[in-house]
Amino acid sequence: xxxxxxHLNYVYSQGTAYEKKALKDICxxxxxxxxxxxxxxxxSGKSTLIQHLNGLIKATSGALYYNGENIYEExxxxxxxxxxxxxxxxxxxxxxxxxxxxxxxxxxxxNQGLSPEECKQRALEALQLVGLKEKYYQxxxxxxxxxxxxxxAIAGVLAMRPKVLVxxxxxxxxxxxxRDDILDQIAYLHRQSDMTVILVxxxxxxxxxxxxxxxxxxxxTVMYNDAPKKVFEHYQELEKVGLxxxxxxxxMHDLAKRxxxxxxxxxxxxxxxxxxxxxLEKKE
Amino acid sequence: xxxxQTEKLVYEYEKRDEEGNxxxxxxxxxEVDIDVKEGQxxxxxxxxxSGKSTLAKHINAILVPTEGTMWVNGRNTSDPEELWNVRQxxxxxxxxxxxxxxxxxxxxxxxxxxxxxxxxTDEIWQRVEDSLKAVGMIExxHxxxxxxxxxxxxxxAIAGVVAMEPKCIVxxxxxxxxxxxxRKEVLKTVKKLREKKQVTVILITxxxxxxxxxxxxxxxxxxxxxxxxxxxxxxxxxxxxxNYRLDVPQVTILAHELKKRGLQIPDGILRKxxxxxxxxxxx
Numbered sequence: 001x002x003x004x005x006x007h008l009n010y011v012y013s014q015g016t017a018y019e020k021k022a023l024k025d026i027c028x029x030x031x032x033x034x035x036x037x038x039x040x041x042x043x044s045g046k047s048t049l050i051q052h053l054n055g056l057i058k059a060t061s062g063a064l065y066y067n068g069e070n071i072y073e074e075x076x077x078x079x080x081x082x083x084x085x086x087x088x089x090x091x092x093x094x095x096x097x098x099x100x101x102x103x104x105x106x107x108x109x110x111n112q113g114l115s116p117e118e119c120k121q122r123a124l125e126a127l128q129l130v131g132l133k134e135k136y137y138q139x140x141x142x143x144x145x146x147x148x149x150x151x152x153a154i155a156g157v158l159a160m161r162p163k164v165l166v167x168x169x170x171x172x173x174x175x176x177x178x179r180d181d182i183l184d185q186i187a188y189l190h191r192q193s194d195m196t197v198i199l200v201x202x203x204x205x206x207x208x209x210x211x212x213x214x215x216x217x218x219x220x221t222v223m224y225n226d227a228p229k230k231v232f233e234h235y236q237e238l239e240k241v242g243l244x245x246x247x248x249x250x251x252m253h254d255l256a257k258r259x260x261x262x263x264x265x266x267x268x269x270x271x272x273x274x275x276x277x278x279x280l281e282k283k284e
Numbered sequence: 285x286x287x288x289q290t291e292k293l294v295y296e297y298e299k300r301d302e303e304g305n306x307x308x309x310x311x312x313x314x315e316v317d318i319d320v321k322e323g324q325x326x327x328x329x330x331x332x333x334s335g336k337s338t339l340a341k342h343i344n345a346i347l348v349p350t351e352g353t354m355w356v357n358g359r360n361t362s363d364p365e366e367l368w369n370v371r372q373x374x375x376x377x378x379x380x381x382x383x384x385x386x387x388x389x390x391x392x393x394x395x396x397x398x399x400x401x402x403x404x405t406d407e408i409w410q411r412v413e414d415s416l417k418a419v420g421m422i423e424x425x426h427x428x429x430x431x432x433x434x435x436x437x438x439x440x441a442i443a444g445v446v447a448m449e450p451k452c453i454v455x456x457x458x459x460x461x462x463x464x465x466x467r468k469e470v471l472k473t474v475k476k477l478r479e480k481k482q483v484t485v486i487l488i489t490x491x492x493x494x495x496x497x498x499x500x501x502x503x504x505x506x507x508x509x510x511x512x513x514x515x516x517x518x519x520x521x522x523x524x525x526x527n528y529r530l531d532v533p534q535v536t537i538l539a540h541e542l543k544k545r546g547l548q549i550p551d552g553i554l555r556k557x558x559x560x561x562x563x564x565x566x567x
Contacts, residue, residue: 041463042434146332173379173460175331175490177529202463205534242433244464247493247534247556254560260567269534273541280547280566 003030003053003085003164003196008062010048022048024220026062030198032163035190037207037228038200040217041242046200047090049217050166053198054085083112086162090169092153096141101127101152104141108160119159126159127152131185147178154182158189164196165189171206179203183210205246208232208267216243229265248272287357287452287484288320288343288374294351295338295507312338314507315352320500322451325478325485327495327515330504331529336488339504343454343486344374357451372401375445379457381437390432390440391416391425397448408447415446418480419473435466439473446477452484453477459491467491492519493533496554503528520552535559 098104387393
């Protein structure tokens with residue numbers, strides 16, 4: 001069970017004056033159950049890449065294998081793929097449209113052909129998973145706060161019980177608590193089920209905290225594809241392509257430069273605190 | 285001199301049911317008193333729905349108070365006669381760069397504001413050039429805004445406001461949609477504007493790192509100002525901020541954590557350089 005991209009290319013407006021190569025020779029493998037972070041500057045190809053994962057965009061050339069089957073082969077069941085790979089777009093709350101929260105979350109399963117009872121069951125489950133309080137289930141989605149709306153939108157995708165959950169900047173514009181709540185919830189879901197999670201984000205701190213592996217996109221190519229610690233070691237190269245490392249990584253590098261024998265491969269606050277304590281205690 | 289001042293500012297709006305009948309009032313701003321001096325850099329923090337954007341919209345009279353008063357550059361925003369003066373004093377930059385750019389060429393977009401103010405053509409060109417230089421985008425003057433990165437678009441949007449020569453610029457989450465370097469570009473531009481043109485800046489953001497240089501921070505919750513002070517004062521109160529759904533910069537969390545583990549570290553560390561300095565002395 002995995003997603004595999006082989007020499008995938010995508011060209012926008014091919015053959016016109018606006019032709020633009022958005023993805024160039026992408027080779028990637030995402031094993032089932034992994035939590036993958038995708039980072040890259042605006043326009044690096046992240047969003048184009050993830051739209052390939054459930055067949056919304058068809059590659060200009062190359063292949064995409066889902067569980068070993070090439071999705072571009074004739075007769076491939078695209079509908080089945082879309083049931084299994086759930087995509088949460090940027091600002092997903094703009095896509096809410098139903099009269100109440102419950103009906104909105106039921107929309108996905110309804111389109112999967114499930115009975116009204118099953119839809120409701122799935123919706124209840126999904127709304128509990130995203131942690132929305134029951135008193136809002138009958139409210140109009142438009143009366144909710146930004147963070148709540150976003151949870152409803154994510155629940156709408158979860159209700160389809162995807163095997164792979166792809167989220168494009170799910171925390172943009174949310175306050176710090178809303179951001180942590182949503183990411184903690186996603187991490188919890190990931191631990192509870194065997195779901196693959198693919199998270200696109202501009203927050204290096206968030207990616208460092210949650211992802212097992214980071215894919216760095218730059219100008220339509222994969223620049224790095226490695227564990228967070230390894231990727232953020234290249235912080236100078238990342239800056240050149242519009243990115244950065246988490247603030248604590250910079251602190252560790254500065255300490256090392258000032259002669260403190262601290263390891264620099266640190267990406268979270270806890271690790272930084274442990275490492276600093278280790279160095280200072282050793283000293284005493 | 286006061287640039288922005290409010291006295292018991294209240295903003296209420298009507299809640300309506302599906303048929304459009306009024307079913308009650310909702311108070312988005314609740315007796316807010318703020319005081320911003322000319323040339324200051326002020327940050328407003330608060331969770332989604334805390335009222336910070338509603339307050340910001342009062343500063344250039346997109347909204348006017350239900351009760352209480354707001355003065356911008358000494359003018360009462362509730363006075364319809366003063367509307368244009370208020371809007372010339374305070375310019376706004378919003379979150380989404382794509383919603384703010386209307387021109388098909390960068391310089392045309394930047395010229396739109398002053399043109400609407402009735403500025404003579406020669407002066408418009410002068411202002412366009414000056415403001416594009418101020419945000420570091422002059423080499424893109426003949427480009428189409430569509431092809432710019434998010435950070436560049438936001439700088440063009442800022443140039444468009446600067447060209448109207450406001451005394452005060454309000455930025456409502458200008459970096460929320462940008463990548464890290466885009467975010468840095470925008471902040472650097474704002475800093476430069478303050479130094480070169482002595483513009484008063486009011487920044488609304490969810491990124492705690494962006495406010496460490498502010499002269500003063502206001503924290504809003506349920507339409508009220510619940511904390512105010514220098515960044516150091518405000519960020520020393522980590523637990524209180526968490527209650528308001530906010531956070532502190534990562535370096536401040538690390539300093540807090542190290543202190544809990546017994547290191548001699550002062551409260552309210554805001555910049556990585558400060559922490560590195562303290563730790564090197566301990567080493």
